[in-house]
Amino acid sequence: MQFLSYLVNGISLGSIYAVIALGYTMVYGIARMLNFAHGDVIMVGGYIAYTVMTTMGMPALAGIGAAVLVCTLLGVTIERVAYKPLREAPSLAVLITAIGMSYLLQNLALLIFGSAPKSFSSVVSFQPLRLLGGQLIITGETLTTILVSAVIMVALTLFVNKTKVGHAMQAVSEDKGAAQLMGINVNATISLTFAIGSALAAVAGVLLCSAYPTLIPTTGAMPGIKAFVAAVFGGIGSIPGAMLGGVLLGIIQSLSTAYISSQMADAIVFGVLIVVLLVKPTGILGRQTREKV
Amino acid sequence: MKIKSLNHNFRRSLVTYGIVIAAFAVIQIISGMGMLTNSLSGQLVPICAYIIMAVSLNLTVGILGELSLGHAGFMSVGAFMGAFVSVCLTDVMPGWLSLTLALLAGTAAAAVIGLLIGIPVLRLQGDYLAIVTLAFGEIIKNLLNSFYVGRDASGFHFSLKDAPSLNLDETGEIIINGAQGITGMPRSATFTLGFVLILITLAIVQNLIDSRTGRAIMSIRDNRIAAESVGVNITKYKLIGFSVSAALAGLAGAMYAHNFSTLVARKFDYNTSILVLVFIVVGGLGNIRGSVIAAAALTVLPELLRGFSDYRMLVYAVVLIVMMLFNQSPQLAAWRRKWTAKLTRGQADGKGA
Numbered sequence: 005m006q007f008l009s010y011l012v013n014g015i016s017l018g019s020i021y022a023v024i025a026l027g028y029t030m031v032y033g034i035a036r037m038l039n040f041a042h043g044d045v046i047m048v049g050g051y052i053a054y055t056v057m058t059t060m061g062m063p064a065l066a067g068i069g070a071a072v073l074v075c076t077l078l079g080v081t082i083e084r085v086a087y088k089p090l091r092e093a094p095s096l097a098v099l100i101t102a103i104g105m106s107y108l109l110q111n112l113a114l115l116i117f118g119s120a121p122k123s124f125s126s127v128v129s130f131q132p133l134r135l136l137g138g139q140l141i142i143t144g145e146t147l148t149t150i151l152v153s154a155v156i157m158v159a160l161t162l163f164v165n166k167t168k169v170g171h172a173m174q175a176v177s178e179d180k181g182a183a184q185l186m187g188i189n190v191n192a193t194i195s196l197t198f199a200i201g202s203a204l205a206a207v208a209g210v211l212l213c214s215a216y217p218t219l220i221p222t223t224g225a226m227p228g229i230k231a232f233v234a235a236v237f238g239g240i241g242s243i244p245g246a247m248l249g250g251v252l253l254g255i256i257q258s259l260s261t262a263y264i265s266s267q268m269a270d271a272i273v274f275g276v277l278i279v280v281l282l283v284k285p286t287g288i289l290g291r292q293t294r295e296k297v
Numbered sequence: 298m299k300i301k302s303l304n305h306n307f308r309r310s311l312v313t314y315g316i317v318i319a320a321f322a323v324i325q326i327i328s329g330m331g332m333l334t335n336s337l338s339g340q341l342v343p344i345c346a347y348i349i350m351a352v353s354l355n356l357t358v359g360i361l362g363e364l365s366l367g368h369a370g371f372m373s374v375g376a377f378m379g380a381f382v383s384v385c386l387t388d389v390m391p392g393w394l395s396l397t398l399a400l401l402a403g404t405a406a407a408a409v410i411g412l413l414i415g416i417p418v419l420r421l422q423g424d425y426l427a428i429v430t431l432a433f434g435e436i437i438k439n440l441l442n443s444f445y446v447g448r449d450a451s452g453f454h455f456s457l458k459d460a461p462s463l464n465l466d467e468t469g470e471i472i473i474n475g476a477q478g479i480t481g482m483p484r485s486a487t488f489t490l491g492f493v494l495i496l497i498t499l500a501i502v503q504n505l506i507d508s509r510t511g512r513a514i515m516s517i518r519d520n521r522i523a524a525e526s527v528g529v530n531i532t533k534y535k536l537i538g539f540s541v542s543a544a545l546a547g548l549a550g551a552m553y554a555h556n557f558s559t560l561v562a563r564k565f566d567y568n569t570s571i572l573v574l575v576f577i578v579v580g581g582l583g584n585i586r587g588s589v590i591a592a593a594a595l596t597v598l599p600e601l602l603r604g605f606s607d608y609r610m611l612v613y614a615v616v617l618i619v620m621m622l623f624n625q626s627p628q629l630a631a632w633r634r635k636w637t638a639k640l641t642r643g644q645a646d647g648k649g650a
Contacts, residue, residue, distance in 0.1 A: 086618055089626035096364055097625040100578060103366075103571060104617030111611040128299040225567075229435075232428060263506045265458070267476075271439040274432035281425060282417050 008140055010262045011255065016215065018254020019153030024231030025238070025246035026160060027201030030249070033241035034197045035175040037095070040102035041082060043228015044109035045202050049075045049209030050219050051113060054122055064127040071206040079202025080195050106225070113221035121220045124213035145215045152211060159245050163244060165285060173197060177241065182248065207215040226270075230257070233277040239290025270275040306543040310503040313586040314496065320593070321357025321492045328488075344596045345491025349498045351576040351592035352585055353545035356502055358574070359583030360511070361538040362426040362518025363419075365433025366570050368546055370406045373565035377441060377473065378402030380482045383555065384472055385448070387483055394572075396485050400494075400551045410437075411540040419535040422464040422521075425485020434570060441562035456516070478561035479554075479601035486555035495551055495589070498545050502585055505541060514538045575613045578620055 024046060031039045049071040057067035086105050090098045128144040135142065164170035175183040176193045182192050212227060213219055230253060236251025256276060260270040280287060324341070327333050334584030350372060359366045379399040386395040418429050445456040449469030456462045460471055475480045505511045513534045516524040525531050554560050576595055600607045623629055 032424075038428065086622070089622055089628060092627060093621075093625035096358070096362065096582075097621050099364055099424060099427055100574070101618050101621040103574070104614050104621065107610065108614035111614055115607065115611065229428075229431065230518060233432070236425070236428070236572065265443065267443040268439060268457075271436045276437050277432050278417065278429055281421060281429060285421065285425070 006262075008079060009142075010258050012140070012142055012146060014255035014258030015251055016149045016254070017258055018234075018251035019150050020208050020212050020215070020250075021227065021231045021234045021254050022214075022247045022250025023153050023156055023204050023211070025226060025235040026046075026157070027204050028178070028232050029235040029243060029246040030173075030197050031201050031236075032235070034173060035083075035091075037087065037089065037098045038102060038232070039087075039198075039201075041105035041109055042201065042205060043224040043226075043231070044106045044113075045075050045079060045119060045205040045224065046209040046212065047107060047219075047221060047224030048078060049206030050124065050213040050223055051117055051122075052206075053127070053210045053213070054124055054219055055211045057127070064129075068127065068207070068210050071210055072203045075202040075206035075209070076199045077199040079104075079205070083195060083198040088194075106228075106258035107221055109181055110221045110225070117221065119220065121218045124217040124219045126214040126217065127210055128214055131197060145211075147214060149211045152207065156207065160200075160204075161243060169193075169196065230273055233273060236277060236287055237280050239287030242287070243290045244289055248265060304507070306503075306507045310499070310507075311594050313499060313503070313589065316586065316587065317492070317495055317499065319398045321488075324488070329379075329494055340596060341488040341555060342486045342556040344593055345488065346493055346549040346556075347573065347576065347596050348495050348589050348592045349549035349552070350573045351580065351588040352495075352498050352502055353542045353549065354573050355580070355583065355585060355588045356505070356538055356542040356545070358577060359581075359588075360506060360518065361514055361535060361542075363422070363535070363539075364430075364574075365370060365539075365542075366431035366567070366574070367437070368430075368542075368573055369565040369567070369569035370430075371411055371432035371435035371439060371543040371546035371548035372553065372569070373437060373562055374410050375403035375407040375550030376481060376560055377562070378406035378547070379551025380479045380554040380560055381446070381472060383482050383485075384479065387481075392483060396483075396490075396555065399555070401550060402553025403554070404544050404548040407550065408540050408544035411543020412536065415536050415539040415543070419532060426600075429565065431570075434565075434567065438562050438566060441473075442476045444473055445471065445475050445477070447471045474590070476561065478559055480559045481553055482558060482560070484556060484558055486552050487625050491552060493549060499585065499589070501541070501545070505538075506585070507564055510534065510537060572613075573583070575617055578617055602648070 024042070027042050027045075028039065031037065031042070053071040055066035056062050056070045057064055071211045082105055086101050087098065111173045116227060126145055128148045130144045130161070133142040133147060134140070154285060164173060172183070172188045172193050173196070175186065175188055176190055180190055183193075208227075209224065213223070231250065232255040237253055238245030240245070240246075253273060253276065257269050257273050260272040263264040264272065282292075308531060324333070328338060350368065354365065354368045357363060357368070357446075379402060383395055383399040383404040386398060389395075390398075414430075414433050418426060418433070421429060440457075442459055445458070445460050445463055447454045447456075447460070447465045447469050449464040449465045454463040454469075462472060463469070463471065465471070506515075513524070513529045514537065516527075517531055517534060518527055539592060550565070576592040577588045579595065580589070580591030594614075623633065
């Protein structure tokens with residue numbers, strides 16, 4: 005029974021990783037860059053929701069809405085200001101810029117909100133579910149996280165595969181030049197990708213802070229990096245891969261915290277990344293691409 | 298002396314050595330006159346350590362062309378190994394000998410770890426390599442945080458769980474105590490030692506860059522496929538660059554450790570890696586002299602400008618972004634060229650700028 009409860013916790017944590025990883029993987033697929041600041045957009049989402057709900061005393065839905073709105077704008081702005089001018093630059097330059105952006109967001113949050121942890125009030129208000137005669141307790145947060153993540157994943161898959169804009173996104177990630185020749189607005193498509201990724205990050209931020217209610221300026225950093233690990237695990241650029249990788253990583257982390265050592269859990273998660281990259285660098289569902297000279 | 302007949306690179310490194318020696322002399326004079334503030338003189342050894350860190354990271358990022366985000370991990374390996382050797386040997390031999398052995402042990406340990414990590418990691422490129430070095434940095438930090446070493450009559454005991462599981466007898470003492478770190482190092486690192494180690498580091502790195510090996514390493518950075526096709530052994534030269542860089546970071550760590558009486562693994566986290574990255578970006582990627590100057594300046598400046606410290610990291614972040622945009626963006630580069638041309642023309646016309 006203990007095992008089942010760890011498993012459910014792992015799936016819940018993994019769903020959050022999966023939602024964050026979707027943002028990483030979409031941006032990587034389309035802009036071929038590792039958006040280091042993505043994890044910090046989660047933190048911004050958390051703080052915005054906190055400000056609206058706790059400081060201004062508005063309902064939870066308003067908090068979520070504000071977080072999604074602000075993060076979407078933030079993501080698009082970051083892309084326009086920092087990443088777009090560097091689209092032709094070497095990847096090292098883009099990576100360092102993204103790290104700078106991540107640092108900027110963390111330190112802005114530190115200046116605005118201070119380093120003292122804020123305690124986030126959960127957006128979920130229903131009672132924990134008691135199963136198997138009360139032996140397996142699933143909290144409202146866990147259940148909501150899993151459900152919301154599942155809805156997001158289905159909706160995103162439909163969006164990318166069934167709509168015209170989704171097809172445009174796939175085309176741009178396949179070949180920017182050819183997509184442009186087919187009349188696709190490449191810049192708008194890239195902006196849209198950042199917008200969707202950042203909106204998902206905001207949702208992930210609210211879910212994460214509801215489940216783990218301490219909010220500090222570095223809240224997003226570790227989940228961000230782990231979600232990237234999840235995206236690589238599943239095969240970066242692949243949307244189903246990000247979902248699978250996220251959930252698997254959450255389960256691995258939850259089980260190793262429970263059965264091995266809580267201090268070593270992070271090391272084990274990163275160990276998984278290293279093993280995956282060495283054995284199958286394209287990830288579980290990634291496509292093999294051949295390098296052209 | 299016929300300086301002009303010397304190799305261009307050699308002349309350039311002579312200038313770098315000159316700057317370091319001059320800075321050392323100036324600071325010695327200032328401190329001899331008693332004009333050095335306490336907070337600044339306490340910073341001298343860390344500044345030396347950061348300069349060595351910056352030069353060594355520049356070898357990986359600027360010369361080899363791969364972004365390492367776990368450089369602080371190598372520093373912590375060197376620091377813990379050095380501190381461990383020092384604590385063990387401090388009673389049995391004179392201070393200078395145990396310090397030398399500690400520095401050598403720290404360097405060697407970081408080199409070995411660098412080699413072990415480098416073999417799998419350097420098969421990857423770009424973003425993947427950056428994230429894996431970050432992962433290794435975190436793994437090293439986590440391992441050191443839960444690493445326990447004790448010593449008693451029957452020898453050394455290791456544990457990855459907690460202090461009681463070391464099973465020490467009554468004569469035992471804990472040397473490395475998990476997240477509480479290691480204590481009891483002699484605080485024997487001096488500014489002179491730091492100065493000598495900087496010169497050694499510079500000599501190693503400059504000579505490596507100017508050698509055949511260095512040119513091979515730089516050819517990988519400039520065009521990996523072209524380098525491979527003319528017969529450069531990519532893995533070998535990448536490994537040489539990476540492990541020399543790791544070894545020097547270990548040296549910096551071992552020296553850093555001897556400036557404090559307590560050391561915890563948390564000190565060498567992701568932020569430290571980024572801080573050193575800021576130094577080398579500000580100094581110019583691939584520019585060794587720039588790294589030295591930037592590391593020294595960016596460590597001293599916040600000390601001098603009190604009140605500015607709240608905004609320090611914020612400014613660093615902005616500097617990282619702006620430097621990258623200015624140097625790499627085609628539009629901004631064109632704009633910069635236009636203005637430089639205008640300004641120089643203005644001066645030529647005698648109108649001034």
